[in-house]
Amino acid sequence: MLLTALALAAPLTAMAAAIPVKLYKNPNCYCCDLYAKHLAENGFKVELINTTDMASIKQQYNVPEKLEGCHTALVGGYVVEGLVPAQFVQRMLKEHPPIRGVALPGMPVGAPGMPGVKPAPLTIYTLDSSSPPKVFASF
Numbered sequence: 001m002l003l004t005a006l007a008l009a010a011p012l013t014a015m016a017a018a019i020p021v022k023l024y025k026n027p028n029c030y031c032c033d034l035y036a037k038h039l040a041e042n043g044f045k046v047e048l049i050n051t052t053d054m055a056s057i058k059q060q061y062n063v064p065e066k067l068e069g070c071h072t073a074l075v076g077g078y079v080v081e082g083l084v085p086a087q088f089v090q091r092m093l094k095e096h097p098p099i100r101g102v103a104l105p106g107m108p109v110g111a112p113g114m115p116g117v118k119p120a121p122l123t124i125y126t127l128d129s130s131s132p133p134k135v136f137a138s139f
């Protein structure tokens with residue numbers, strides 16, 4: 001009886017440590033799968049939701065067109081748009097700033113999910129409607 005309880009408790013504890021993420025993506029986009037893997041390797045538990053209507057998702061979560069990436073993720077009450085490295089998602093969750101989320105627009109080479117060497121530092125923006133958008137971080 002006690003042994004059974006212990007055996008059940010171990011995997012549950014491991015699961016509780018992972019941060020749940022819901023990731024909406026187009027089933028035909030490969031970089032999103034690589035990005036999901038990147039998140040999973042860095043302490044997130046990713047739920048992939050395939051949709052061919054990403055436009056509605058961007059609209060639903062109020063992602064300005066100029067900040068659009070190839071997928072939209074939801075984590076801890078925040079929106080994470082595009083290939084934002086896990087460390088910056090973790091930083092946002094830890095610091096808990098009063099923003100709606102963060103975005104790395106487009107599909108830049110050198111971001112997680114887009115292998116290669118980035119030609120210049122990449123900028124992560126705060127996800128809001130200010131123009132120009134505010135810089136959250138660069139890497």
Ligand SMILES: [Cu+2]
Pocket residue numbers: 029030031032033070071
């Ligand atoms: Cu993608």
